[in-house]
Amino acid sequence: MKKLIEGFGYAFKGLGYAASTQLNFRIHLVAMLAAIGLGFYLHISTAEWCWIIACIAAVLITELLNTAIEILVDLVSPEYNVKAGHIKDVSAAAVLITAIFAAIIGAIIFIPKF
Numbered sequence: 001m002k003k004l005i006e007g008f009g010y011a012f013k014g015l016g017y018a019a020s021t022q023l024n025f026r027i028h029l030v031a032m033l034a035a036i037g038l039g040f041y042l043h044i045s046t047a048e049w050c051w052i053i054a055c056i057a058a059v060l061i062t063e064l065l066n067t068a069i070e071i072l073v074d075l076v077s078p079e080y081n082v083k084a085g086h087i088k089d090v091s092a093a094a095v096l097i098t099a100i101f102a103a104i105i106g107a108i109i110f111i112p113k114f
């Protein structure tokens, strides 16, 4: 039980680190709050909530993994290295793709309600 609680502590430490060091993560958190607020304001359906929650989770998880990959690359390759650059670029592309598709799903759900 103690191990489980410690594990949660480390996870929240990671969340705090990402929130305090990554501007993009904070932007995604603001977008999450905006989507949740709009969801309540526009009374979206249960199925629509499921899509919005899945999108929020996908974007935040991808951003956290991107942050972890950036830290790992900086650790193993602090000097300039073409492959290190590719790893960071591909990781950033994963965040971009997730955010674009989340925005598309958000637009499909919210725009017709205005």
Ligand SMILES: Nc1ncnc2c1ncn2[C@@H]1O[C@H](COP(=O)(O)OP(=O)(O)OP(=O)(O)O)[C@@H](O)[C@H]1O
Pocket (backbone or CB within 6 Å): 022, 023, 070, 077, 078, 079, 080, 081, 082, 084, 085, 086, 088, 089, 092
């Ligand atoms: N060690 C490296 N070798 C080669 N290119 C790198 C290296 N580190 C970073 N780059 C290049 O610079 C870009 C920006 O890297 P940086 O570490 O500033 O990431 P970032 O996406 O701006 O994240 P953050 O600002 O949150 O640290 C990378 O996407 C990559 O193209």
